[in-house]
Amino acid sequence: MGxxxxxxxxxxxPEDARTFARMSANLIEEAEAIDWYEQRLAIERDPAARxxxxxxxxxxxxxxxxxxxxxxxxxxxxxxxxxxxxFQDGDIVEHGEESEEEATEEEAAKGAPLAGSESLGIGSLRxxxx
Amino acid sequence: xxxxxxxxxxxxxxxWRLLDEEARERLTPALAARKLVDFSGPHGWEHSATxxxxxxxxxxxPGDDIAASQxxxxxxxxxxxxxxxxxxxxxxxERGAQDVxxxxxxxxxxxxxxxxxxxVFHGVNAAGIEGIAxxxxxxxxxxxxxxEVYPRHVxxxxxxxxxxxxxxxYGLALSPEGHTHVLETAEHGxxxxxxxxxxxxxxxxxxxxxxxxxxVVSLRGGDFLFDSGEDLSIGYEGHDANAVxxxxxxxxxxxxxxxxxxxxxxx
Numbered sequence: 001m002g003x004x005x006x007x008x009x010x011x012x013x014p015e016d017a018r019t020f021a022r023m024s025a026n027l028i029e030e031a032e033a034i035d036w037y038e039q040r041l042a043i044e045r046d047p048a049a050r051x052x053x054x055x056x057x058x059x060x061x062x063x064x065x066x067x068x069x070x071x072x073x074x075x076x077x078x079x080x081x082x083x084x085x086x087f088q089d090g091d092i093v094e095h096g097e098e099s100e101e102e103a104t105e106e107e108a109a110k111g112a113p114l115a116g117s118e119s120l121g122i123g124s125l126r127x128x129x130x
Numbered sequence: 131x132x133x134x135x136x137x138x139x140x141x142x143x144x145x146w147r148l149l150d151e152e153a154r155e156r157l158t159p160a161l162a163a164r165k166l167v168d169f170s171g172p173h174g175w176e177h178s179a180t181x182x183x184x185x186x187x188x189x190x191x192p193g194d195d196i197a198a199s200q201x202x203x204x205x206x207x208x209x210x211x212x213x214x215x216x217x218x219x220x221x222x223x224e225r226g227a228q229d230v231x232x233x234x235x236x237x238x239x240x241x242x243x244x245x246x247x248x249x250v251f252h253g254v255n256a257a258g259i260e261g262i263a264x265x266x267x268x269x270x271x272x273x274x275x276x277x278e279v280y281p282r283h284v285x286x287x288x289x290x291x292x293x294x295x296x297x298x299x300y301g302l303a304l305s306p307e308g309h310t311h312v313l314e315t316a317e318h319g320x321x322x323x324x325x326x327x328x329x330x331x332x333x334x335x336x337x338x339x340x341x342x343x344x345x346v347v348s349l350r351g352g353d354f355l356f357d358s359g360e361d362l363s364i365g366y367e368g369h370d371a372n373a374v375x376x377x378x379x380x381x382x383x384x385x386x387x388x389x390x391x392x393x394x395x396x397x
Contacts, residue, residue, distance in 0.1 A: 014143060015143045015144070016143075016147075110169070111169045111170075111171055111172055111358060111361065113172060113361060114172055114173075114174055116132075117132075117172070117174075117360065117361070117363075118132055118134055118136055118363055119172065119360055119361035119362060119363040120150055120153055120154050120157070120361060120362045120363060120364070121154075121361060122154060122157060122158065122161065122164070122361055122362055123164075123169060123172070123358075123361060124164055124168075124169035124356075125158065125161055125164040125165045126164070126165060126166070126168075126169070126349075128158070128165060
């Protein structure tokens, strides 16, 4: 059995990082499955076979979305940038650039922990509820 | 391995997650200063001093016709609140217990948050750190115990700041006693006092253990800088068969750039 999802020695990775790696691998596999169904559906003419594949593809949509939401919850900055891009009309690249700039500036002002820090990561609480 | 030595503690990864999460939950409501002042950093454990951008002339220059001066910096203060946890309780947490006794951690979190607020608003003489209330150039307004006159005091503070050219919105750090009084009070006609004060300030009223009375500050930015070395962390000190000795650590300085941007309201 391989452990291809790890790029660093697994024994050196904390449990959180190993879980994140597994869920990232899940996300990739769900996206690949959606792609495979899309390709098969593009050429399949049998209505019954198409119905089954469409049903199966719906499962993959659900799995992909659940995995993605899990990863967003683990990386709030990713979630914040995605919020500026997903489910919006208009220019995707423009939304992406704006969202990244806003989110990273906001993150820096909040006092995001330094890489490798074991602090509690509380930083600034400006704007939080009293 | 960082100076916190967490890897040497007899605590599992899930145990550390439990402790960190508990500390965050207990600290966040009490860290009043961070809700009102600018935050810079964290800059890391090696960041020892805040640059003040000023120099001190030296009388004794090392040579003839030499002008000598020395950079002035403000050393960061390290605060630690020690606490001890039962290893049996931590073992029970691993078994899935939901009612683990983390009371000593909770108490340490309250102590260190109180100390952080006291440092920011009232300073630490021994460390050369001047607090916001101490260096304010505005006239002090005694808060007193009669909550019904608080709107007058807060309005007068806001007026003093505006007169000094300090824009809002404004916020109020209020001692726990004062905060409780305000929460419990409704003015004539039943209008909550808390809401009335917030409308005058245009900003929040924060529960501030460690603050004596209250302090009204401008929230426009650029007036008060909290310089964080390493953010609040839990470190490991030692253990025996029954207990683990840990500490909560805070490492920061506070620099007041605009002394006129705050009004002290002593109790």
